[in-house]
Amino acid sequence: MTSDPTNPPPSPPPARTRAADASPWNWLLVLPIVIPLLTPLYNRKTPIFLGFPAFYWMQLSFVLIGVAATSIVYQMTKRRD
Amino acid sequence: MSPKLSDHVVEMVIFVTLFVLVSGMGFAAARWRRPESMHHLDEWGLGGRKFGTWITWFLLGGDLYTAYTFVAVPALVFSTGAMGFFAVPYTILIYPMAFLVLVRMWSVSYKHGYVTPADFVRGRFGSPTLALLVALTGIVATMPYIALQLVGIQAVLKAMGVNGHLPLVVAFIILAVYTYNSGLRAPALIAFVKDTLIYLVIIVAVIVIPYKLGGWDVIFGSAEKALSATNPKTGAPKGSLLLNANNQLQYVTLALGSALALFLYPHSLTSVLAAKNRNTIKRNMSALPAYSFLLGLIALLGYMALAASKDFGVAPIVTDGKADGNTIVPVLFDKLFPDWFAGVAFAAIGIGALVPAAIMSIAAANLFSRNIYKEYINRDATPRQQATASKIASLVVKIGAVAFILFIDPQFAIDLQLIGGVLILQTLPAVALGLYTRWFHPWALISGLVAGLAVGIGMLYQIPNPNNGKLHFGGSAYKLSEFGFDSEKQIYVGFVAVIVNLLVVIIVTAVLRQTSAPAMTDDATSQDDYFVDRATDDAPPPAAAAEPIGLAGP
Numbered sequence: 255m256t257s258d259p260t261n262p263p264p265s266p267p268p269a270r271t272r273a274a275d276a277s278p279w280n281w282l283l284v285l286p287i288v289i290p291l292l293t294p295l296y297n298r299k300t301p302i303f304l305g306f307p308a309f310y311w312m313q314l315s316f317v318l319i320g321v322a323a324t325s326i327v328y329q330m331t332k333r334r335d
Numbered sequence: 336m337s338p339k340l341s342d343h344v345v346e347m348v349i350f351v352t353l354f355v356l357v358s359g360m361g362f363a364a365a366r367w368r369r370p371e372s373m374h375h376l377d378e379w380g381l382g383g384r385k386f387g388t389w390i391t392w393f394l395l396g397g398d399l400y401t402a403y404t405f406v407a408v409p410a411l412v413f414s415t416g417a418m419g420f421f422a423v424p425y426t427i428l429i430y431p432m433a434f435l436v437l438v439r440m441w442s443v444s445y446k447h448g449y450v451t452p453a454d455f456v457r458g459r460f461g462s463p464t465l466a467l468l469v470a471l472t473g474i475v476a477t478m479p480y481i482a483l484q485l486v487g488i489q490a491v492l493k494a495m496g497v498n499g500h501l502p503l504v505v506a507f508i509i510l511a512v513y514t515y516n517s518g519l520r521a522p523a524l525i526a527f528v529k530d531t532l533i534y535l536v537i538i539v540a541v542i543v544i545p546y547k548l549g550g551w552d553v554i555f556g557s558a559e560k561a562l563s564a565t566n567p568k569t570g571a572p573k574g575s576l577l578l579n580a581n582n583q584l585q586y587v588t589l590a591l592g593s594a595l596a597l598f599l600y601p602h603s604l605t606s607v608l609a610a611k612n613r614n615t616i617k618r619n620m621s622a623l624p625a626y627s628f629l630l631g632l633i634a635l636l637g638y639m640a641l642a643a644s645k646d647f648g649v650a651p652i653v654t655d656g657k658a659d660g661n662t663i664v665p666v667l668f669d670k671l672f673p674d675w676f677a678g679v680a681f682a683a684i685g686i687g688a689l690v691p692a693a694i695m696s697i698a699a700a701n702l703f704s705r706n707i708y709k710e711y712i713n714r715d716a717t718p719r720q721q722a723t724a725s726k727i728a729s730l731v732v733k734i735g736a737v738a739f740i741l742f743i744d745p746q747f748a749i750d751l752q753l754i755g756g757v758l759i760l761q762t763l764p765a766v767a768l769g770l771y772t773r774w775f776h777p778w779a780l781i782s783g784l785v786a787g788l789a790v791g792i793g794m795l796y797q798i799p800n801p802n803n804g805k806l807h808f809g810g811s812a813y814k815l816s817e818f819g820f821d822s823e824k825q826i827y828v829g830f831v832a833v834i835v836n837l838l839v840v841i842i843v844t845a846v847l848r849q850t851s852a853p854a855m856t857d858d859a860t861s862q863d864d865y866f867v868d869r870a871t872d873d874a875p876p877p878a879a880a881a882e883p884i885g886l887a888g889p
Contacts, residue, residue, distance in 0.1 A: 275435060275866060283431040290424035291591060293583045297417075299576065305551030309577055310635070313423045317628045320427045324434055324621040332614070 279330040286320035337652055338669070340496035346669070347495055349678025350685060353532075354506070357525045357686050361513030361693075364520040374719040376450050377876065379518035379726065380701045381609045384445065384876055388618050390523055391610045394694075395619060396626045397526030398606045399426075399597065401480075402487030402688035403752075405533070405633055410660040412637030416562045416574030418582055420634055421590045426627035429594040430620040437598060437620075438613045439770045439865040445608075445876055446864045451698070452604050452766045453706040459769050461857030462777035463710055468784055469762050470706035473601040476759040477699045479751035480600075481736040484688035484695075486661060486749070489740070491681045493652050494665030500741050506685075507692075511733045514693045515726050519609055522693040529690050532683035534629065536668075540680075541632050544639045544671050548646075557645075558638035568801045581823045585812045588827035596760040596829065599767065601698035602691065612869040633664075640667045647671060692733070700728035750808045754795055757811065757829040761787035764840045770865065777855050779843035787836030794828045 289295070296312040303311045340347065368385070370378040377384055386394060404422070411419030440455065449455045452473065457466035485503055492502055513521050545551050555576065562574040578586055597603055610616050640663045643649040647670045652662040668680040704724035709716045716724070765780045797817065800809025812825040848854075867877075 275438070280435065283434055286431045287428045290427050291587045293578060293587060297578050297583065302552070305553075305555060307555055307576055309417060310420070310555075310631075313420065313427075314628060314631045316424070316427050317624045317631070320430055320624045320627075321621055323431055324617075324624075327434065328614075328617045328621060 275331070277327075277331045279327045282323045282327050286316065286323045289319060290316050337498075337654060338494060338496035338666075343495040343669070343674070345674035346678035346681060347497075349675060350491070350495070350681045353528075353679070353682035354685055357528050357689065358509045358513060360524050360528065361510070361521040361689075362516060364513070364524040365517040367520050367524055373518065374722045376701060376704070376718065376722050376725060377448070379722050380450055380697055381605065382519040382523055384609060385611045386523065386609045386615070387611055388615050388622075391606065391615050391619050392622050393526040393530050394519075394523045394609065394690075395603075395606045395623060397522060397529050397687070397690035398602055398694045399623075399691075400533075400626050400630060400687075401484060401691040402684050403480075403483040404630065405684055405687060406487050406490045406661045406664050407483075408630065408634045409637035409640065409664050412634045413640050413663050414573065414637075414660055416558070416576055417578050418574065418586060419637060420631070421586050421593075422634055423627065423631045424586075425590040425593045425597075426630055427624060428590065429597050430623055432594060433598050434617065434620045436767055436770060437607050437616050440604065441607060441610060441613060441616055442867045443770070443860050443864045445869065446867045447859065448876060450608065451601060451702050451705050452599070452762065453702055456765045456769060457706065457710075458859035459773065460765065460775075460777045460780065461855060461859070462781070465765060465777050465781050465784075466706050467710065468781060469765055470702040472758050472762055472784070472788070473702050474699050476755035477601055477695050478732065478735060479739070479749075479755050480602075481692050481695045481699075481732065482739040483749065483752050484692040485736060485740045487688045488685050490659065490661040491665045491684050493654070493659065493662050494669050495681065498654065503740065504737060506689075507733055507737050510689050510692060511696075511730050514696060514729055514733075518726075519605065519694065519697055522690045522697075523609075525686065525693075526690045529683065529686045532679065533687060536676075536680040536683045537629055537632055539672075539676065540636065540639075540668070544636075544643075544667070547671055548639065548642050554635075554638050554642040557642040561641040561644065566802070582812070582825055584815075585825040585827055588830040589811065592760060592827045592829040592833070593756060595763060595767075595833070596756050599759045599762050601702055602695040605694055605698040605701070611872065614868075636664050636667060640664070643667060643671060692736070696729040696732045696736075697725070699732045700725040703728040753811055754792065754808065757791040757795060757832055758788060760829045760833050761791065761836050763833055764837055773856070773858050774844065775840055776844040776847045776852075778847060778852070779840045782843045783836040783838075783840035786839040787832045790835045791828055791832035794831065798828070 290313065296309055298309065299307045301308055365373065368383065370383055373379050408419055408422045443449065444455060447458055449458065451470065453466045453470035456469045457463060485507065488503060488506060492498075545554060548554055559576050562576065563572050565571070566573045598607070607616060610619070640649045649663070649667050649670050651658040651660050652666060653659070665681060665684070668677045672680060704721045708724045709721055713720065761784050764775060764783055769775070794813050795811065796807045798809045798811070798813060799806050803809075811828050813828050813831065815822045815824045815826060
C-alpha cells in the first residue's frame with residue numbers, strides 16, 4: 255500500500271492484520287448467496303404447498319433466509335462505540 | 336380488438352389524478368428537508384447525504400424495482416414459464432452479497448466526497464482514463480434503462496386505449512422539470528407514494544385474482560397446460576413450470592450475473608450514497624428483500640394471465656400486427672379489477688416509472704458533470720458550476736430517452752438494456768474489487784474492461800431470437816455448443832464476459848509488474864477510509880464534492 259505523498263494522513267493507522275469489518279459472523283452471508291443458486295434443490299414440483307409447486311414456494315421462502323442472515327450479521331457485528 | 340379509451344374513462348381519470356398529485360409532490364420536494372443551497376451536487380444529486388433508514392428503503396426500493404421490471408418479469412413468465420422466475424433468486428442473493436461491499440463504498444465516498452463510481456475509481460487508481468471508461472460505460476448502460484421506463488408507461492396507456500406518443504412526452508417533460516428543480520429529493524418523496532401503491536395493488540391482486548380464477552392450483556395447472564403448447568416458430572414447447580436440463584445453467588448465471596451488475600449501475604450507487612450512515616445501509620440489506628418477495632408475486636401475475644386467457648380474454652395487445660407482451664399485466668388488471676382499482680394499479684405502474692427514471696437521469700448526469708465536464712472540460716469548475724452541469728445533463732439525458740422511444744423502435748431500447756447489463760458488469764473489477772484491493776494495475780483494468788466489453792457484445796451479437804425472427808441481439812442466453820462443447824446447455828453472456836475480463840486483469844497486472852512499465856500506484860484513499868462512519872446524525876461530510884478527486888500534481 256502506498257500513501258499519498260502530497261497529503262499524508264495525520265497519524266499513520268496501526269498495522270492491521272484483518273480488515274476492520276472482518277468477523278466470523280460474515281460467513282453466514284454465504285448461505286443466502288449459495289442456496290438460491292442450487293437449482294437441483296428446488297427444481298421440482300412436489301411437495302406442493304397451498305397450490306404452489308415446490309419450485310415457487312421454496313424460492314419465495316429463500317427470501318426469509320436472506321433476511322435472517324443479514325439481520326443476524328448486522329446485530330452481531332454492530333460497532334459498540 | 337384493441338382497447339378503446341371510451342371504455343376506460345374511470346381508469347383514466349384516476350390515473351391522471353394520481354399522476355398530477357405526485358408531480359406536485361415532485362415540485363414541492365425542493366423544500367423538503369430544505370438545504371441552505373441546492374447549488375451543490377451533494378444536495379441536488381445526493382439529497383444532502385442524509386437519508387435515514389426509511390427514506391433509503393423507499394428510495395432504493397423505488398430505484399431497483401422499476402416499472403419496467405413490473406411489466407417485463409411477468410411478461411417473461413407468461414411467455415417462457417420458470418425461466419422468468421430468475422428475478423427471485425437474483426434479488427435474494429444481491430443483498431447478502433452487497434452487505435459488506437456497499438458500506439465500504441459508502442465510507443470511502445463519504446470521506447472523499449465521491450458522487451459517482453467513477454469518482455472512486457479515479458481516486459483509488461489515479462487514472463483519469465480508467466475513470467472515463469467507467470463513466471462512459473455507466474452512461475451507455477443507463478440511457479436505455481431510462482427509455483425502458485417509458486415502455487412501462489406505454490404498456491399502461493395502451494391498455495387504456497391510448498396510443499400515440501403525446502402523453503409520454505408530456506409525462507417526461509413534467510418529470511424532467513421537477514427533477515431539474517428538486518434533484519434526488521423528488522424521487523425520494525415520490526417513492527413513498529409509488530411503493531405504497533405497488534404494495535397495495537399486488538396484495539389485492541394475489542388475493543382477488545386467484546379467488547376469481549379458482550385458486551392457485553388452478554392457476555398453476557392452466558399455466559402448465561398453456562406453456563406445453565408447441566411454439567410454431569421453434570417447434571418446441573413454449574416453456575414449462577420447471578427448468579429443463581438446458582436452461583438451469585442460464586438460470587443460475589443470469590441470477591448471479593444480474594445480481595453482480597445491479598449495484599454497479601450508477602443509479603443504485605446514487606441511492607446508496609444518499610444514505611446518512613453505514614447502519615442505514617446495513618439495515619436496508621435486511622429490509623429490501625421485502626421487495627424481492629413482492630417481485631416473486633408479481634412474476635406470478637404472468638401465470639394468472641395465462642390462466643385467465645380463456646374465461647376473461649386476457650391476451651397481449653396487438654398493434655400494427657405485433658403482439659406486445661409487456662401489456663399482459665395491465666390487460667390482466669383491466670379485465671379482473673373493477674375500473675377504479677384498475678386505475679389505481681395503472682397509476683402505480685406509471686408512477687413506478689417516474690422514480691427510477693429520475694434517479695437514473697441524475698446518476699448519468701453526475702457521471703457527466705464529475706467525470707467528463709470537471710475532468711476534461713472545466714477543471715476548475717466550482718460546486719455550483721458542477722451542479723448546473725448536472726442539472727442540464729439530466730434534461731439532455733431525458734430528451735434522449737424520449738427520442739429513443741419516439742424515433743427508434745422501443746424494441747431497440749429493450750435490446751440495449753440487455754446489452755447494458757452485460758456492459759455495466761464489466762466495471763466489476765475496478766469498482767467492486769477495487770474496494771478491497773489496490774493490487775490491480777490501472778492499465779490491466781482498462782485492458783480487462785475493454786476485453787470484457789468486446790467479448791460481451793460479440794457474444795450477444797451472435798444470439799438469434801427465433802420468436803421475432805431477429806438474427807442478432809436476440810437474448811442473453813448463449814449456447815455452449817457455440818464454444819465447441821457438445822452440449823445444448825446455455826449460459827448468461829455477462830457471466831462469461833466478466834470472467835474473461837477478470838482473467839485479463841490478473842494476467843496483465845502480473846505481466847506489468849515484471850516489466851519496466853510505470854507502477855502507477857497512486858492511491859488517494861487509505862485503508863481506514865473504508866470504515867469511516869458519520870459521527871453524529873448532523874455531522875457534515877468531511878469532504879465537499881468540490882475537492883479534487885484525484886491526486887494533486889501533474
